[in-house]
Amino acid sequence: MDGVKINLKVNGQDISREVDARLLLSDFIRENLLLTGTHIGCEHGVCGACTIHVNGDPVRSCLMLAVQADGCEVKTVESLIQENGDLNHLQQAFSDNHALQCGFCTPGFLMTVSSFLEENSNPCEAEIRKCISGNLCRCTGYSNIIKAVKQAAQTVSN
Amino acid sequence: MTKYVGQSVKRKEDYRLVTGTGQFVGDIRAANMVEAVFVRSTHAHAAIKGIDISEAQALEGVHAILTGMDIDGIIKPLVQFESHCALPANLEEAINPTIHYCYEDVLAKNKVMYVGQPIAVVVAENRYVAEDAADLIKVEYMTFPVVVDPFKSMEKGAPLIQEHLQNNVQADFHVTTGNAGQALKDADHILKARIQTPRVSSNPLETRGVVSIHENRTDQLHVYSSTQLPFEIRTYIARSLDLAEQQIRVTAPDVGGGFGPKGGVHPEEILVPYLSKLLKRPVKWIEDRLEHLTSARHSRDQIHDVEVAYNLDGTILGIKDHFIIDSGAVNYFGLTCAYNSAYHLRGAYKIPNYDVTCQIVLTNKTPNVPFRGAGRPEVVFVMDRIIDMIARKLKKDPVDVMRKNMIQAEDMPYDQGILVKDGAKLIYDSGDYPAALEQGLKMVDYEGFRERQNELKKQGS
Numbered sequence: 001m002d003g004v005k006i007n008l009k010v011n012g013q014d015i016s017r018e019v020d021a022r023l024l025l026s027d028f029i030r031e032n033l034l035l036t037g038t039h040i041g042c043e044h045g046v047c048g049a050c051t052i053h054v055n056g057d058p059v060r061s062c063l064m065l066a067v068q069a070d071g072c073e074v075k076t077v078e079s080l081i082q083e084n085g086d087l088n089h090l091q092q093a094f095s096d097n098h099a100l101q102c103g104f105c106t107p108g109f110l111m112t113v114s115s116f117l118e119e120n121s122n123p124c125e126a127e128i129r130k131c132i133s134g135n136l137c138r139c140t141g142y143s144n145i146i147k148a149v150k151q152a153a154q155t156v157s158n
Numbered sequence: 159m160t161k162y163v164g165q166s167v168k169r170k171e172d173y174r175l176v177t178g179t180g181q182f183v184g185d186i187r188a189a190n191m192v193e194a195v196f197v198r199s200t201h202a203h204a205a206i207k208g209i210d211i212s213e214a215q216a217l218e219g220v221h222a223i224l225t226g227m228d229i230d231g232i233i234k235p236l237v238q239f240e241s242h243c244a245l246p247a248n249l250e251e252a253i254n255p256t257i258h259y260c261y262e263d264v265l266a267k268n269k270v271m272y273v274g275q276p277i278a279v280v281v282a283e284n285r286y287v288a289e290d291a292a293d294l295i296k297v298e299y300m301t302f303p304v305v306v307d308p309f310k311s312m313e314k315g316a317p318l319i320q321e322h323l324q325n326n327v328q329a330d331f332h333v334t335t336g337n338a339g340q341a342l343k344d345a346d347h348i349l350k351a352r353i354q355t356p357r358v359s360s361n362p363l364e365t366r367g368v369v370s371i372h373e374n375r376t377d378q379l380h381v382y383s384s385t386q387l388p389f390e391i392r393t394y395i396a397r398s399l400d401l402a403e404q405q406i407r408v409t410a411p412d413v414g415g416g417f418g419p420k421g422g423v424h425p426e427e428i429l430v431p432y433l434s435k436l437l438k439r440p441v442k443w444i445e446d447r448l449e450h451l452t453s454a455r456h457s458r459d460q461i462h463d464v465e466v467a468y469n470l471d472g473t474i475l476g477i478k479d480h481f482i483i484d485s486g487a488v489n490y491f492g493l494t495c496a497y498n499s500a501y502h503l504r505g506a507y508k509i510p511n512y513d514v515t516c517q518i519v520l521t522n523k524t525p526n527v528p529f530r531g532a533g534r535p536e537v538v539f540v541m542d543r544i545i546d547m548i549a550r551k552l553k554k555d556p557v558d559v560m561r562k563n564m565i566q567a568e569d570m571p572y573d574q575g576i577l578v579k580d581g582a583k584l585i586y587d588s589g590d591y592p593a594a595l596e597q598g599l600k601m602v603d604y605e606g607f608r609e610r611q612n613e614l615k616k617q618g619s
């Protein structure tokens with residue numbers, strides 16, 4: 001299969017690779033860039049575990065081809081941590097509020113919520129519920145995730 | 159102790175899980191690793207007439223294709239778990255069980271018994287190529303009549319699911335205490351009902367997956383599986399591949415949810431290690447969601463036909479239950495769910511006359527394993543329905559029927575008159591169920607709810 005050359009920025013780093021035209025963006029991130037924090041739960045856009053940012057928007061990486069990300073700026077869950085290794089306010093809030101059990105869904109939630117909080121720094125509960133309605137968690141239940149989002153929003157506004 | 163009890167203790171795994179540095183089975187890699195994809199049955203019951211792998215084999219990047227015939231005599235079939243099928247002698251005497259041997263070839267040989275059963279496995283450079291190849295494999299089937307209704311499956315002359323058996327009733331037992339027959343004669347009323355819990359496919363967010371690395375120098379297998387049962391897997395790999403357990407290390411890395419389906423031993427957990435040894439390369443297989451829905455084990459699927467003897471004041475004198483578990487094509491777990499159901503049905507209630515027969519029936523569905531609660535949630539539902547139905551018949555509040563029948567604090571220790579699965583007597587040592595019920599009712603403001611309900615009924619809304 002002929003390779004296609006793509007250039008993109010991932011977590012601030014310039015990347016240039018040749019990939020199969022049919023390669024999923026999620027597989028590119030996990031298998032080629034070895035950024036395995038992006039998880040795959042369904043591969044058909046249902047669960048949200050594979051959510052990343054493409055040009056600032058939350059996107060399901062299992063529904064995009066790597067070649068479609070050519071020229072884009074991509075961010076994955078690995079970009080959230082602070083430079084000194086501390087958790088950022090949202091990661092900390094998830095941990096503080098027991099918003100994860102197995103943690104498989106967590107990267108997707110973190111990416112969905114972090115772009116949401118950038119647009120809406122003081123959301124009400126209904127808005128938070130709507131924001132996470134496209135992400136599935138099978139273990140934790142959503143109440144603690146909502147609590148975590150509230151705490152994160154408060155930390156930012158303080 | 160005061161350091162921990164009542165304190166909020168931070169989980170050690172959170173840091174890696176929120177930073178995307180956890181290690182789930184799909185994240186494990188090794189040099190030279192290749193990927194496996196399974197070809198699965200599209201029929202619920204059929205003979206395999208032929209499998210044509212020639213086109214798939216010719217595809218560039220394909221390293222191996224195995225069918226049932228290739229491993230015949232090399233990999234032993236998956237059989238029922240002895241640890242779950244061996245019962246203590248006193249329990250055997252009390253419940254007179256039959257458990258017939260049943261099994262599944264890790265790749266179907268002559269026939270398939272359920273949709274999703276593995277028929278062939280392809281190993282290739284990566285999953286994309288392996289899936290291309292899997293698509294090129296042609297399986298020729300001759301379909302058999304399909305049995306999906308457990309009652310039809312028990313009929314004389316029904317097509318056999320496991321062909322070495324005389325019929326499709328794989329196991330049965332009878333447990334009894336008091337005299338339920340007499341209670342049914344003595345009671346003011348008899349309730350007859352069929353109460354069912356549906357078949358369930360549990361879906362953890364992470365699907366199943368296996369990575370196996372074979373170390374040639376020491377002939378050791380290191381198997382990673384997203385599993386709830388690493389030690390069972392080690393035992394079954396050893397048994398199926400004729401290895402010593404000491405040659406195998408099974409790691410359950412970060413596991414993205416389990417809930418039951420990751421609690422059996424599945425064919426892939428035997429085949430992937432075998433392939434890594436055969437090919438002398440690490441092999442990875444990650445289940446996709448569709449495979450999980452069809453091939454990962456199911457659960458529940460119980461049908462209870464109950465006869466309940468009760469009096470006008472709501473007292474339950476006795477229960478006679480005949481229940482069926484539709485276990486799909488194989489029952490790996492003996493009486494695990496079945497007997498759990500039988501000895502938990504009465505729950506917190508004092509019902510001295512109790513008689514249960516159970517039949518575990520095979521059908522052309524995905525094999526069952528225990529899911530969360532393992533047979534108990536099913537019968538909690540049955541008992542709750544019995545309470546509700548009696549209340550409705552007597553025009554009483556269900557809570558009053560509960561109160562009437564509960565084991566009282568002063569009855570403790572309370573002997574239920576039957577045995578637990580491990581052969582011990584089923585004796586409740588302590589508890590104040592009525593007090594717990596009252597506390598619960600208060601917490602949800604049950605009375606207030608009933609008042610509001612009556613108000614609304616009056617308003618006709």
Ligand code: FES
Pocket residue numbers: 039040041042043044045046047048049050051060061062063
């Ligand atoms: S893996 Fe992309 S939405 Fe589920």
Ligand code: FES
Pocket residue numbers: 099100101102103104105106136137138139140363414415
């Ligand atoms: S924590 Fe397990 S799926 Fe969300």
